[in-house]
Amino acid sequence: DAGITQSPRHKVTETGTPVTLRCHQTENHRYMYWYRQDPGHGLRLIHYSYGVKDTDKGEVSDGYSVSRSKTEDFLLTLESATSSQTSVYFCAISALRATDNEQFFGPGTRLTVL
Amino acid sequence: SQQGEEDPQALSIQEGENATMNCSYKTSINNLQWYRQNSGRGLVHLILIRSNEREKHSGRLRVTLDTSKKSSSLLITASRAADTASYFCATDSGGGADGLTFGKGTHLIIQP
Numbered sequence: 477d478a479g480i481t482q483s484p485r486h487k488v489t490e491t492g493t494p495v496t497l498r499c500h501q502t503e504n505h506r507y508m509y510w511y512r513q514d515p516g517h518g519l520r521l522i523h524y525s526y527g528v529k530d531t532d533k534g535e536v537s538d539g540y541s542v543s544r545s546k547t548e549d550f551l552l553t554l555e556s557a558t559s560s561q562t563s564v565y566f567c568a569i570s571a572l573r574a575t576d577n578e579q580f581f582g583p584g585t586r587l588t589v590l
Numbered sequence: 591s592q593q594g595e596e597d598p599q600a601l602s603i604q605e606g607e608n609a610t611m612n613c614s615y616k617t618s619i620n621n622l623q624w625y626r627q628n629s630g631r632g633l634v635h636l637i638l639i640r641s642n643e644r645e646k647h648s649g650r651l652r653v654t655l656d657t658s659k660k661s662s663s664l665l666i667t668a669s670r671a672a673d674t675a676s677y678f679c680a681t682d683s684g685g686g687a688d689g690l691t692f693g694k695g696t697h698l699i700i701q702p
Contacts, residue, residue, distance in 0.1 A: 480632075509689050511689075511692075516694065517694065518678060518692040518693055518694040518695055519633070519678070519680075519692040520692070521689040521690070521691070524688060524689050532688065534688075534689055535691075566632055566633070568633075576621065576638055576640075577621075577682055577690070578623060578635045578638050579623075579633075579635065579690060580635065581625075581632035581633040581634070582632055583631065583632050584630075584631070584632055
């Protein structure tokens with residue numbers, strides 16, 4: 477998976493608890509992304525980063541925050557998990573050569589909020 | 591909001607046949623990409639076609655792009671059982687850095 481790992485791979489948590497998902501890359505790519513995948517919706521962008529400490533919101537950012545203190549790590553935090561955040565979360569990276577921004581995806585984290 | 595919409599949602603064909611999937615989108619794009627996802631796995635990039643290109647080939651894959659109709663098609667020739675997967679189109683409208691917009695996908699089943 478192009479040098480991208482996600483942890484944990486599976487997590488079950490309870491409503492109202494904080495959750496942090498980690499994405500780690502060994503490719504030294506500048507751009508990193510968090511998506512969620514739900515049946516009937518495809519993948520939707522949550523947040524993205526274009527460099528260390530540089531992040532921005534995506535389409536479905538409410539209830540999520542991110543941080544990037546090192547090039548290789550991009551953290552996604554659910555401050556107070558809700559059942560609507562039950563989903564599969566994918567991290568992706570991109571080298572962004574000119575306008576060719578193909579992305580490489582991690583294996584995903586399956587999160588269940590009870 | 592969903593940019594790309596794949597059609598059909600599901601497709602089942604016999605091994606050796608060709609599979610065609612379509613994608614329609616709503617706004618102008620810089621490029622359109624196709625990804626494959628095997629069950630329980632992450633997405634794998636297949637092919638990228640720029641807005642000024644009309645057709646592109648990669649192995650058994652052929653992608654077309656019609657910007658006037660805001661549509662693209664992915665053709666997989668001589669299908670194999672290993673091609674069984676979900677296929678997603680994704681569009682880049684924002685210049686590259688700010689993520690892709692994915693469709694809901696076509697689930698392709700290759701019958702042996």
